[in-house]
Amino acid sequence: MNRISLRFVYFCIMNTFDDLNISKSVRKALDEIGFTTPTPIQEEAIPAIRSGQDVLGIAQTGTGKTAAYIIPILMKLVKAEGEDPRAIILVPTRELSIQVGEDLQELCQYTDLRFAAIYGGIGWTKHAELIKPGIDILVATPGRLMDLYQAGVLSLKKVKTLVFDEADRMLDMGFMPQLRKLFEIIPSKRQNLLFSATFSEHIEKMSHEFLTFPVRVEVAPSATPAELVEQKIYRVPNYKTKLNLVKHLLEDIDTFNRVIIFCKTKSAAEDLYNTIRRKVEGEVRILHSNKAQSARINNINAFKDGSVRVLISTDVSARGIDVSKVSHVINLEMPSLYEDYVHRIGRTARANTFGTAITLIDPSEEWHFKKIEKIIRMEIPELSIPNEVEIVPTGFEEQQAQLREIDRQRKIDDPTFKGAFHEKKKRFTDQSKNEVVDKKRGIAFNSKSKSRRNKK
Secondary structure (H helix, E strand, O other): OOOOOEEOOOOOOOOOHHHHOOOHHHHHHHHHHOOOOOOHHHHHHHHHHHOOOOEEEEOOOOOOHHHHHHHHHHHHHOOOOOOOOOEEEEOOOHHHHHHHHHHHHHHOOOOOOOEEEEOOOOOHHHHHHHHOOOOOEEEEOHHHHHHHHHOOOOOOOOOOEEEEOOHHHHHHOOOHHHHHHHHOOOOOOOEEEEEEOOOOHHHHHHHHHHOOOOEEEEOOOOOOOOOOEEEEEEEOOOHHHHHHHHHHHHOOOOOOOOEEEEOOOHHHHHHHHHHHOOOOOOOEEEEOOOOOHHHHHHHHHHHHOOOOOEEEEOHHHHHHOOOOOOOEEEEOOOOOOOHHHHHHHOOOOOOOOOEEEEEEEOHHHHHHHHHHHHHHOOOOOEEOOOOOOOOOOOOHHHHHHHHHHHHHHHHHHOOOOOOOOOOOOOEEEEOOOOEEEEOOOOEEEEOOOOOEEEOO
């Protein structure tokens, strides 16, 4: 599709939702929620979407971009009509589907519009029953949407508005083939809205393919952290010291009162959970893809209502956690995708509140950290490890793994680099025969006489 990159320009200063000519029913809901002043992304996106054009919205997480597209959709649909959905909101994860559904519930409370949130992890027949009475707005993960369509229980012929929320995450999770297939079955005459916290080369290509002459709304440069997040780092030698530091930080209950800790892998999340759950005050819960859907929902809800103090999560759940007054985000490990750093720390300092993001960096993560600083265009200050924290000597295996990773990084920066790390030959001692065996050559040595013979 042809595309013109436009910047939507405002010539007046808006201070309230009244200036945006919001409908009475939506305005009443906003008043009840306590929202009186639109955020910058809402100020710019709502008029652009209401104009009917395709919109490319770039805004960091926590800036209110969900409401920025929901509000004009509600004003466009006005009232319930027919049985088939007229607006589809695509999201990458089940947690985000649930969260957007909750936002719709708040904003639709004074309308008769019908909506539902569907996602994988439970039987599709339950969702089929949910949409059977008729639906106006459907929030869905791409896979579950196709499940219902292919089962013949969902028609997409009335879709007039298609939203891609967290588009960068969709690309990271490999949804592009499903999105292309979806474009083949929904009406070509529709409005497309694409929202992302980052504007990478892949997002630019996606906008070329899916948007037609879009208005570009960008309230901050791509990959800019929320302004109210105070970022800090600790340089630590190894994983065990990281665990000791986390336990020490969590001892300050008054300061670290609602905390999300991000881990790179499910095994690291489980390890941290088992390490701290009985050693810190307050309840600790965990989120990752191996947890049952009901458990994940219960854990998020318990964290929202304040009964859980510490929530441990992998990145797969990072974008579905919309909780106000999160005091701290702690990055136990660097994320696999640098853009996820922005999403992680965006879980705090939401809705004009302050928050702190702390990242723990071992020697093998230094290279990745420098690249993140380059992406977010700022230097993050370092703190000294408190004296009370035990600094554990780095074990041999972890040290070797760090050296291998540092070698790999140097080879990426300099393809001619030959590598400084060489793993020692694997040798072991057979105590019963008092022999040391060189496994590589298959030759045995008597450790006392130093005599040498072929190993049978």
